[in-house]
Amino acid sequence: MPRASRLSPYFVTLALICLPLMVGRVEACMVCIPYPEETATDRLLHAEVVVFARENPDKPFSYSVVEVLKDDVEAPPIDLFLPSTTRKRLALRPGDSVALVFDASKNEWRSAGYATPAYQDIVRKIVKRAPAWNRTARVESRARFFVPYLASEDESIHKLAYLEVGQSSYDTIREADSVVPATQVHRFLGNLKYIEWHALYILLLGVDARPEEEQIIRQAMESRAQLGITLNLSAWATALIEIDGEEAVEWLEQHYLGAADRESDAVVEVVKALSVQGARNRSSLRQRIADSYALLIQTHPSLAGWAARDLASWNDWRFADALAEVRDGDQDLDGATAFSINYYIRRAESRASN
Template sequence: MPRCRRLSHYLATLALICLPLLVSRVEACMVCIPYPEETGTDRLLHADAVVFARENPEQPFSYSAVEVLKDDVEAPPIDLFLPSTTRKRLALRPEDSVALAFDAANNEWRSAGYATPAYQELVRKIVMRAPAWNRSARAESRARFFVPYLASEDESVHKLAYLEVGQSSYDTIREADSVVPAAQVHRFLNDLKYIEWHALYILLLGVDAQPEEERIIRQAMESRARLGLKLNLSAWATALIEIDGAEAVEWLERHYLGVADRESDAVVEVVKALSVQGARNRSSLRQRIADSYALLIQTHPSLAGWAARDLASWNDWRFADALAEVRDGEQDLDGAAAFSINYYIRRAQSRASN
């Protein structure tokens, strides 16, 4: 038990340090999933050496560098195996190569993607921007750089752009609507091979949606509510709010937030959508979304931590009493939720006493 108490104290302290940072972030990463913790861009930015390589003519199924883009260290020979499918592809396309990145800390070479001429051009630009981007981490300017590449028909370029833009703010994602043709959005959403990657394009479908696209979004949400489907639910809910505004918030209250027996996992996905829309710059719906959290706190008290986090970020201190009831009641809260609620209540009380 002492060990558990020490761990709980550590987690609470960590949450106290991180919460002010977390509540101030305006990101769509809760909606645009899945993506790896490290993108191909991260790999290129942090690499100590970057090269384009093709098959070594003297040693089949191995690599030989044909162009060096970065050589901060004296890297060892490339010891990666060249897969037969990639080897055949390179043999048919002499202008293509493979981008390889060397990590000196782990003393290993890793692939950074199959490189068509279009991808090679993008990699060169990324390496050139590495000093600035490494200083500013995942800044919005970095995401905006990739927005035009979402329209690329090159699979490697498109994938890299998706992973970068998908981790940006929803405001930045909305900007991509003017870049990505509607036909491409519909084509991607009709490809079930990428169904787990549909989230970003569902969001784009909602921006400046045409009547037929609005119908698709409403039907998608109705079927999910009826059948209890959760895949890409947060993205569809975000798109619904985009097209129907306050009416969508009311609909989500009736079908999710106010339904006591609705699975918490599904309600969380809807809360993510409300959070993303409420966090937008100059959001006209923030007040309405904050009001909907009163129903969430009452009907799904185990999820009250989500509401507390957003409300603190939005400087809305009206719900201290409701959250105090959850905190002091019999509801079993996890450490993160309990700390978010306590943080909110302390801030609200501090504001009230000033």
């Protein structure tokens, strides 16, 4: 058994909460969002007061409410500073405003985005849906609402849609391929300003890829393998599996999972791609991806927790012996990895005894 010192109370609590939820859950795509971020939608859904505001004509650089969408509490006066760039933009566009929300728990006003007429329309729809979305917390239905807006040329709307769709399952993300034009996908991927946001569009590139797009994906993966680049690696690997299926899994085994000298951070990015593709509804590759985890467990035992997590979720209990060797070996495991492996082994033993 792993040494007790490896299991911090934090990891034990986290695992106890999360591991039982693995089986049968809808997998969020873990390759799209570069960092955890509260979205403007979150702010709108949780706020007690939502308004549209413009500059106060009697007090420059301050806000004045022009429309109230929600007023569940009596909020204090808006004390936010109106930036000069936003002020100039509003002055040129009389129909625009700024969406502001009041968070009673923090007793503060916050911005929920610059609001063009199109953005205002979305805000009204979000506020209208707030009771249902807050009650059910159905991420997938919420994400599907935003899928059509990925094609928007409005920067605020595009960002809002990206952050929402990017947190959904890969199956939902694939649906966006029918909405976002190929020209927009290529234009966005060609803009290095948003390189950390490329992941979602890399995934879309792989769905129903044309021959020239398949070549782009293969070349991107080859260069990353040669140069050790990890930026957006998981997205490119996901796209590679999308176009080449089992051949892609074999290629990833050769260059990452079975390469003992490959850095763990790069291997993890590839495992994310395998996990996302294996978690798909009715995935025809799940068995092959699960088999590839045997190589991961053998060559990169410190990452065996990733395999244990997915295999438990997929009810694949063939790897208990291999994971037991990792658990009982000399490999130094962190708390989360040790707990994931133990959870898998206990479940596998329970299934075998029944």
